[in-house]
Structures are given as structure tokens and as C-alpha cells.
Amino acid sequence: MRLMRRVAAVAMFGALAGVAHAAEPGLTATEIRIGEILPLTGPVSFAGEAHYLGTKIALAEANAAGGAAGRKIVALTEDDGYVPARSFQAAQKLLADGVFAITGTSGTSHLNAMLPMFIEQKVLTLVTINPAEQAYNPVKKNVFVIGTDYGNAIHAGMKYAVEKLGKKDARFGLIYQDDDFGANNKLGYERAVKEFGLKSVVAIPYKRGQKDFSAEMLRVQKEKVDFLVSGGIIAENVAIFKEAKKLGMTDLRVTTVWTAHLPIVQQLAGDAGDGYYTADYMADLSDPEAAPFVAAAKKFLTADEMKKVNRYTMASYSGASILIQSIRSCEKDLTRDCVIAELESGRKFSVNGATAPFGFSPTKHFSDSPVSVMVSDTKNARFVRAP
DSSP: OEEEEOOOOSSOOOSOOSOOOTTSTTBOSSEEEEEEEEOSSSTTHHHHHHHHHHHHHHHHHHHHTTOBTTBEEEEEEEEOTTOHHHHHHHHHHHHHHOOSEEEEEOSHHHHHHHHHHHHHTTOEEEEOSOOOGGGTSSOOTTEEEOSOOHHHHHHHHHHHHHHTSOOTTSEEEEEEESSHHHHHHHHHHHHHHHHHTOEEEEEEEEOTTOOOOHHHHHHHHHTTOSEEEEEOOSHHHHHHHHHHHHTTOTTOEEEEOGGGOSHHHHHHHGGGGTTOEEEESBOOTTSGGGHHHHHHHHHHSOHHHHTTOOHHHHHHHHHHHHHHHHHHHTTTSOOHHHHHHHHTTOOOBOOTTSBOOBOOBTTBOBOOOOOEEEEEETTTTEEEEOO
């Protein structure tokens, strides 16, 4: 499925600033085109749809203020269905059509499938949906990553368990997906175990798409795990929470990465998921500092679209916003090289409270944003900062 979004400007554009560089893909006399490859269908379509809306907000906001470099900013979006082979094909199509930058890169395995092409063709790429280490270590001149590593989120949850919950002598366990996403979770788990001298009694891999976690949770129960790291995405976390309740594991504490910082997880898990921990570098929509972002979202989205807004919307908005800010700094001579130089200038970008201000440098293309541990408050349909 191919989608093309043109967010109409509500203000008239002034004279074209500078001369269009014919060699720069995605630039015309009137437009700047950016591309996205998102899972708009498939098992994680909730993330793709939310990401789509974040870019929509950023572009509508920018175009309402006159666009950038005398042009309207438009986005071309390809749906990969969360299939790496389709991600690669979608990237080929967008690059053939001509885009100035890429701001949507789907999942971890999907990004890995596309990354060599982006590097070879020097495509300005902002990774906002899947901040995997492969994208920023080592530094790639044209690739910038917003967020933190999945392992850092796992580490933060375990650090909270040790320092705030008194779990230094507890029995720890891990359930993780057997792919790149799971490997990053496992690295964070192992780092925390080593750093804090914890007792790890079980580490269980599972297959992508697995639905039944009864065997895994029976093993967790058998090993008398006190604190479990759940390396699931959506359905996997929900199944783990429900199995724990079914087995009567009322004292078990569970932490996850930001894939569980979502209303859909709370809704599907019900009271079985109340009180789980999740670590994220994006704010919660209920946080006071996120109020400017929420106000922008309400201004440019419909009531039905607002129901789909989540932390992935905030992440996408952050990437598109800093791209636009950097483009505006290069209005006199708009090139990818100029925008890259602006991004790595050390400037701190502010993104309406969606996340803490961040920046990059020539030797660091990773925002390494600070992580907050949150607790699921199912009754009130929100996440609150852990005390």
C-alpha cells in the first residue's frame, strides 16, 4: 500500500530562498519531500499509525508557519507490513522517487535491512521508531538516532528494582525475543546483573509471533523469580502479565522497555497488568511538560486521530521537528550536507516537551536521551513516574 501525504499550508509562502540544487533528491521549487517506511498494517500497526501522526503534526505545524526554505514540506509514506523484505523494497521505491531525508525506519530487523542502502546512497536518515545500536555504533555520517538503546531501558528498570524496591538479593529472570530486538534487551539485562551483582536464575528466549507463554511462566514460577524482565512487544507482554496472574504470582514484579508504555497494553492486559514498570525516554501524555506537544496534536489532528496518539507519535514528532529546524537553518543553501552539519553542531533541540532537549556532535549521532521509569496505572489509563 502506498500513501502520499501532502499537509496543506495555511499560510502563503514567500519567494523561494536560494536556488534549488538539482543534485539534491527530494527538492523542487515548491516542495521538500521526506520519506517514511512504517508498519501501517501487521502486528505492530499501532506504532506505525502513531508514527505517521507524529510526522503529520510536525509538518502541519511547520507549513502553517510558512514551511521551510520557501517550500512546503510533504511526506511520502510506504507501508512495509512489518516485513523486512518489504522494508527494503519500500526504501528502494522512495529513493527512486526522490526524498531529501528519511524519518521512518520501521523495526530493528527492518532498519538493518535498509541501513546499508541508506549509507551507500548517503541518505539523510533520522531513526526515531527503533533506536538500535547498529544504527549509531559506529557513527554513520548521514544517520542520526533519537532515543536510547533498549538495553539502557532494561538496565534502568533493574536499577530501580535494586535502589528503590530493595531487590538487591532477589532472584531475577528474563524472557526475550530471539532476534536483534531481544539481543539488545538481553545485553541490558546482563549488564545490570554484572554491575549490581544480581542473581539471575533464568533467561528464556521465545520465537517472534509466539502467543502462548504458559511454559515460560511455569519455569519462572519454578525458579521462584522475584523480579522479571519482560522483553516482549505488545501481545507478548500482555500474555506474560496474564499468565502471572493465572498462576497466582501476586508478588512478582515485572519491568519492560517502552513497547509497553502504551494504552493498548493496559487495555489488553486489564488488571493483570496493573503496576508493571516500563522505562522510556519519551514523556507520558499526562506529564505537565508534554502539554505543549499535546496542544499541537489537538490543533492538527481529528478527535479520532487523537485516540491513536501515543509515545511513538511523540518520537516521530521529535525527529521531524529537528529535521525541520535544521532545514530552516540552511535556507540560504539547502543541501543534505548543510543539514547534517547543523544536526551535529552540538545545538540542543527542543521538541515541545515530547522528550528532553537533545543534540548530536560529529562523533556522536545518538541522542542517548535520559530514561524515566514509569508505573502502569490501569485504573486511570495512564503511566506515572515511579517514586
